[in-house]
Amino acid sequence: MKAVILAAGEGRRLRPLTVTRPKVMIPVGGRPILEYVVSALKESGIIDIIMVVGYKREKIMDYFGDGNKWGVKITYVEQPQQLGTAHALRQASHMINDRFLVINGDNIIDASAIKEVIRVSDGDVAMLTVTVDRAQEYGVVKTQNQMVKAILEKPKGEEISKVVNAGVYNFSPIIFRYLESIEISERGEYEITDALRKMLGEGYAIKSVHTNALWMDALYLWNLLDMNAATLATRRGNADGRLEDGAHISGEVVLGKKSVVRSGSYIVGPVVIGDNCEIGPNAVILPGTSIGNNCTIEPFTRISNSILMDNVKIASFSDISSSIIGDGVVAGPGLIIEADDAKVEADNVVMKARMGAAIGDNTEVAGRVLIKPGKAIGVRCKIGEGTIVRDNLPDNVRAL
Numbered sequence: 001m002k003a004v005i006l007a008a009g010e011g012r013r014l015r016p017l018t019v020t021r022p023k024v025m026i027p028v029g030g031r032p033i034l035e036y037v038v039s040a041l042k043e044s045g046i047i048d049i050i051m052v053v054g055y056k057r058e059k060i061m062d063y064f065g066d067g068n069k070w071g072v073k074i075t076y077v078e079q080p081q082q083l084g085t086a087h088a089l090r091q092a093s094h095m096i097n098d099r100f101l102v103i104n105g106d107n108i109i110d111a112s113a114i115k116e117v118i119r120v121s122d123g124d125v126a127m128l129t130v131t132v133d134r135a136q137e138y139g140v141v142k143t144q145n146q147m148v149k150a151i152l153e154k155p156k157g158e159e160i161s162k163v164v165n166a167g168v169y170n171f172s173p174i175i176f177r178y179l180e181s182i183e184i185s186e187r188g189e190y191e192i193t194d195a196l197r198k199m200l201g202e203g204y205a206i207k208s209v210h211t212n213a214l215w216m217d218a219l220y221l222w223n224l225l226d227m228n229a230a231t232l233a234t235r236r237g238n239a240d241g242r243l244e245d246g247a248h249i250s251g252e253v254v255l256g257k258k259s260v261v262r263s264g265s266y267i268v269g270p271v272v273i274g275d276n277c278e279i280g281p282n283a284v285i286l287p288g289t290s291i292g293n294n295c296t297i298e299p300f301t302r303i304s305n306s307i308l309m310d311n312v313k314i315a316s317f318s319d320i321s322s323s324i325i326g327d328g329v330v331a332g333p334g335l336i337i338e339a340d341d342a343k344v345e346a347d348n349v350v351m352k353a354r355m356g357a358a359i360g361d362n363t364e365v366a367g368r369v370l371i372k373p374g375k376a377i378g379v380r381c382k383i384g385e386g387t388i389v390r391d392n393l394p395d396n397v398r399a400l
């Protein structure tokens with residue numbers, strides 16, 4: 001069976017992180033979200049993958065190449081403009097002539113759930129469903145006897161069900177006829193769920209495969225930390241790198257090639273540290289932390305429950321928790337990011353969540369900077385010595 005992964009969207013609500021990469025390439029637990037999708041497909045027995053790419057497609061194509069490294073074959077098709085999931089899937093129509101699987105590229109999902117969807121071999125459509133809070137942010141599904149009776153995409157008003165579409169489908173090629181005949185939705189997109197609603201209206205059977213297995217989506221920045229914690233929990237420790245005498249490690253800690261943990265440092269897993277990193281001396285890395293490749297954490301700095309992407313340098317006497325730090329961010333000594341249950345805002349949604357900061361790629365932070373809880377700082381900003389950051393900052397600004 002072939003699988004089509006939808007991976008062309010930006011993920012606007014995760015800006016500033018998606019200014020420089022598509023949402024599917026945000027790392028959690030030390031790997032891009034999309035890598036978990038590819039691995040789960042492989043584990044489910046699918047090795048022929050069509051990847052629909054668009055926004056910043058080179059980030060995906062450079063990373064995955066032909067898929068060989070993951071034991072799969074990846075063929076790319078381009079969605080030139082991101083006009084919605086139905087439009088994305090249409091780009092793959094010429095490569096499909098049998099039953100096939102479709103999966104969103106931005107959800108973390110257990111392979112057991114994918115296998116159940118694959119197993120359905122009769123009927124017209126099978127759709128994976130999950131039960132979530134905040135169902136109104138998804139395609140809400142009404143079911144009866146494991147059959148879908150209605151689908152409402154991001155309904156406003158009263159909650160009708162907590163069961164939602166998980167974005168994994170077993171389709172026959174009939175779906176393309178419906179993907180081509182739908183109108184643009186009130187959200188301005190061509191949506192797979194509209195095509196499914198049309199099929200229901202014409203009497204086609206849509207089976208709901210409900211799962212309680214792991215399924216996660218990151219709608220907002222603060223959700224990424226939960227995704228990070230969940231994926232870190234599945235990693236087993238190994239040390240390709242080097243521990244100096246007097247460095248202390250406990251729990252599951254992955255230490256990449258040519259990385260070194262210097263004397264007096266203290267690391268409590270689950271933690272993932274990439275290749276070519278230098279930690280310490282006397283640095284503290286606490287659970288729930290993923291550090292990318294080529295990072296430096298200087299002495300007396302403490303990092304917990306955070307994602308640091310590649311090429312990040314955090315100077316000494318800093319304290320970072322519940323934060324997401326973009327590629328190439330360089331911080332001077334004494335950076336304090338306060339983390340608390342803060343009112344955080346993204347894309348006009350304000351929620352109470354525990355968060356420190358999200359800092360976009362290549363932002364430079366001078367010494368003794370204090371960032372208040374729940375702030376998003378854009379890409380390529382320059383934050384001057386001693387600044388207190390109390391508000392979100394857009395891209396490319398100087399804050400003094």
Ligand SMILES: CC(=O)N[C@H]1[C@@H](OP(=O)(O)OP(=O)(O)OC[C@H]2O[C@@H](n3ccc(=O)[nH]c3=O)[C@H](O)[C@@H]2O)O[C@H](CO)[C@@H](O)[C@@H]1O
Pocket residue numbers: 006007008009010024052079081082083084085086087088104105106107137138139140153164165166167190191192193194217
């Ligand atoms: C219309 C639709 O399908 N809605 C489903 C989608 O909503 P949701 O609004 O979450 O869909 P997203 O916009 O996140 O897109 C899902 C996936 O499709 C890709 N993408 C999106 C737009 C585009 O033009 N091209 C493209 O390739 C994205 O990169 C992403 O990987 O997933 C949810 C599960 O997470 C479901 O509950 C929703 O019912």
